[in-house]
Amino acid sequence: MTAVPAEQPDPQVVVVAGGTGLVGSAVVRRLVADGARVVVPTRGADSHAPDGARVVRGVDWEHPETLLDVLTEPGWAPTGAVAALGGWWLGDQLVDVAPDVWRRILESHLTAHWLAVRAIAPVLVGPDPAYVLLNGAAATEPMPGSGPVNVTGAAQRMMVRVLREEPVGARVRFHEVSVLAAVGGDERNLDPGSEVDRADVAAAVVRTLADPASPAVVEVS
Numbered sequence: 001m002t003a004v005p006a007e008q009p010d011p012q013v014v015v016v017a018g019g020t021g022l023v024g025s026a027v028v029r030r031l032v033a034d035g036a037r038v039v040v041p042t043r044g045a046d047s048h049a050p051d052g053a054r055v056v057r058g059v060d061w062e063h064p065e066t067l068l069d070v071l072t073e074p075g076w077a078p079t080g081a082v083a084a085l086g087g088w089w090l091g092d093q094l095v096d097v098a099p100d101v102w103r104r105i106l107e108s109h110l111t112a113h114w115l116a117v118r119a120i121a122p123v124l125v126g127p128d129p130a131y132v133l134l135n136g137a138a139a140t141e142p143m144p145g146s147g148p149v150n151v152t153g154a155a156q157r158m159m160v161r162v163l164r165e166e167p168v169g170a171r172v173r174f175h176e177v178s179v180l181a182a183v184g185g186d187e188r189n190l191d192p193g194s195e196v197d198r199a200d201v202a203a204a205v206v207r208t209l210a211d212p213a214s215p216a217v218v219e220v221s
């Protein structure tokens, strides 16, 4: 009897927005190691992501055609997405934050998440499309000197809740992975009370993408 070769399943295609950053690059490394095709959109013209990822440079998130052109190529339709956008900030107390700093943090930590989900969620395909946003303890715990990040973190959490309730949420699974400790290797955390390895954060993100039973908020500490 001749053995019929088993049909290879299509590889998973995951877009990692912020895949050039501290947490996002760890997520990219883990997905590549697991055999996924990984697309990393970045605003920079010469930004880098871990080996094995397909980097799409010069992305304008308000007009993301260069990214969407890649995602419509045969074999590159995305089945999942991760948004690791924003990062950490420590500075003045809220009443002393300069307006341009406030606006810049709202842009990088909140508007960037909205623009990314607006670009990517509608084009996710497959039987169980999933979208994971990274967030942190600042979403719930007031942190003096990091007020703008508290405000954007709380708003980001509400954004996920709204997405889950709107029509897009009936088709796409939205989750937040909430990192409750400082991520090891981030020099912006001057005095971290506790630290988590970014490989562990990446593992939690990948588990959340894969598991339809994941809760809305997955905590990592």
Ligand SMILES: NC(=O)c1ccc[n+]([C@@H]2O[C@H](COP(=O)([O-])OP(=O)(O)OC[C@H]3O[C@@H](n4cnc5c(N)ncnc54)[C@H](OP(=O)(O)O)[C@@H]3O)[C@@H](O)[C@H]2O)c1
Pocket (backbone or CB within 6 Å): 017, 018, 019, 020, 021, 022, 023, 024, 041, 042, 043, 044, 047, 061, 083, 084, 085, 086, 087, 088, 107, 108, 109, 112, 133, 134, 135, 136, 137, 179, 180, 181, 182, 183, 184, 186, 189
């Ligand atoms: N770092 C920590 O200790 C820590 C702790 C808890 C939770 N987290 C969470 O992890 C996530 C990622 O944090 P991170 O520390 O890895 O971030 P990061 O390294 O500072 O930056 C992540 C990426 O955000 C993108 N970005 C920045 N400003 C943007 C803007 N205005 N518009 C669009 N994209 C912008 C950049 O991508 P391009 O320049 O390539 O476009 C950058 O590579 C955040 O959601 C954060 O809440 C981090």
